Amino acid sequence: MSTGTPRPTIGAVVLTMNDRPAEFTAAMRSLLAQRGVDLDVVVVGNGCVPDQVPGGVRTVELPRNLGIPEGRNVGAANVEGDLIFFFDDDAVLPDPDALLRLATELTSDPRRAFVQPRIADPVTGRTLRRWVPRLRVSHPGRAGTVTVMAEGVVMVRREAFEAVGGWPGHFFLFHEGVDLAWRLWDRGLIGHYAPDVIVHHPATNPARHTDFYRLNARNRVWLALRNLPAPLVPLNLATWALVTLWRFREPAALRACLAGLAEGLGGGYGARTPMRWSTVARLVLAGRPPIC
Structure with missing residues (x-):
């Protein structure tokens, strides 16, 4: 950043269950x-009192495990910053300017609501398919606009995050990142994949x-029922069923899987706010129709 440019203000949210002491220590270190940013960090103990927390870092103790998305919502409400960085407690930022570079990528385009770095295994350097936020995963080093995110290592604009209500806390685990990304896209925003920034x-x-x-x-099932126009719900679920088989x-x-399907169809998904058809069209043009 050029001289005189305000330093990005970033609130970092880390969840812990005290089950990864060595990894947590490395993650926090x-x-x-990180350099070049104003960083505020909170550690959320999801059903525990956070242990091994460095001095000067605030903590929040949840009396029981509320699940990953709701734990992150609690963390976001207890941290300051125009940008929020959600960080798994077994991840590591190998470069001290990683957050500055992510913040620069995020704020360089006002349409960007979130930015995801490239996630790689620290031993093999491999990037798993599920970590590449697009359907075509053969080139994990290719940057661009994306419609989903890997929830454990992602930076989001606070204003956009709060405008859509944050993570779907009742999901407990899995697919909360797709739900959040779709709701951000429905506000006319986009996501960005920045593979030049590596996180282990x-x-x-x-x-x-x-x-x-x-x-x-x-x-x-909840993802489809919450977010999709009615005609797309059966298409989405049929595609999922075929992939599952x-x-x-x-x-x-x-x-x-069948038990989960029945549970999902039984309700509990929360408020139904179908995305606009214009959002469906934008997702299709971005390379990921909301039926897969």
């Missing part, structure tokens, strides 16, 4: 080492979570 994150398997298959299925062949996984 890399976060607090271990390449873990989301299926390690006990309720992965059920919550994944339930939240796909292709990916998950094990009987136990399929049973859990």
